[in-house]
Amino acid sequence: MKQQGKKILIVDDEPSIRDMIAVALEMAGFQCIEAATAKDAYALVVDEKPQMILLDWMLPGTSGIELARRLKRDELCNDVPIIMLTAKSEEDNKILGLEAGADDYITKPFSPRELVARLKAVLRRTTPQGIEEPIQVDGLTLDPIRHRVSANDEQLDIGPTEFRLLQFFMTHQERAYSRTQLLDQVWGGNVYVEERTVDVHIRRLRKTLGVNFDYLIQTVRGTGYRFSQKPK
């Protein structure tokens, strides 16, 4: 099943509903993580980097809509699609939900089949924007689906971390990132590694890119690194 890598975060205060959804999604080949509150959810988004969020409208404490707004404002996660779950009676509010940054909404009660269908639809809509399409710069191509990198049509042998690092850089060009930011974005928020480790992976990446393309990975002294086509 090709959806199996996708991690879905389910946010709802009702454990029974969460589980129901989780079971349905897992049968469809998704991976699920759950949260009961907005705070909890936020922590999980940062730590686990889910590919999609199912968000209940009504939550104790910070409401779902507020959380959605916050996530969409946050540089770190504004590209994670959100589906709002609303009760029938709240349907009027759907406009608000979409305004807050939700990519779709489903009114409760819903069938598992409907949920999965909409979820896939949203994923289809939102992923091609960068996760699926090959990215090309100069003569360097990164193909996210095939998980391959080539320089002038020649395959490069690249490790997983270097791949993610390069992918991040190629989707965030022309911008300086600190080592900490790179750790957050590429490694994820829940790993604790030395900042200097970034240097090592930068070096490995440069090495595999070779002399023709390592100019793309630029050192910004005192700050971090930058991916840029323009020479330093």
Added chain:
Amino acid sequence: MKQQGKKILIVDDEPSIRDMIAVALEMAGFQCIEAATAKDAYALVVDEKPQMILLDWMLPGTSGIELARRLKRDELCNDVPIIMLTAKSEEDNKILGLEAGADDYITKPFSPRELVARLKAVLRRTTPQGIEEPIQVDGLTLDPIRHRVSANDEQLDIGPTEFRLLQFFMTHQERAYSRTQLLDQVWGGNVYVEERTVDVHIRRLRKTLGVNFDYLIQTVRGTGYRFSQKPK
């Protein structure tokens, strides 16, 4: 890293644990204050206004979670992030902790590294950096995001300190600053550097700006320097 200045309040009834944590944090450049009870902690929060609170779940008297709730309800300190410290066996309660307003939690025992990492992560989350727009004057552009300076579309090679200096000037134009003020603003308040050093960096900055743009950095004799578009 400029984590210094951040004040962390450690609340735990075990002095040995408090000290252990304090040592770890101080090595990471944080400033620590300690409290053994919820009561003391509350007083310190009010008096010292820490930027962050490490709060043990189990406390004699008012429990940690109760304190968290109280703080989060309080207008004065509901924006101070809280990290809960819980024993492994209490892990189930983490949801409760997050509900009470904690921003993260760590289960004991934890490594100093993990603690520091999570702490920094929470601080990063709660102090979002403002979006910085490129600044342009005449034909000179400084882009904080890309960390680049260009004169008429030509990249300039500029050192870190000169970059900060120029950034400060461009965001504070048409005003004379004394060397001391520049040291405070650009170098940071707590560094001991000769005043004359400013002159040297001014010269370096002028040099990299070149003859077309060095007129922007003007000497104000007897006072200091000024960034101004108007010719002297």
Added chain:
DNA sequence: ATTGTCATGTCACACAATTGTCATATATTA
């Protein structure tokens, strides 16, 4: 189990850029 291969994170050292300071030159003011 055992071995072998990766991928990863960390360290120590090599190397390079930046920084602060000084001595000296030049400019400005009274």
Added chain:
DNA sequence: TAATATATGACAATTGTGTGACATGACAAT
């Protein structure tokens, strides 16, 4: 012209990065 303030070049100490090597742990094949 003397007195004061700023500009400039040189240099050594400091700081930040690059790089190779190593230990560890995951995993697959044996």
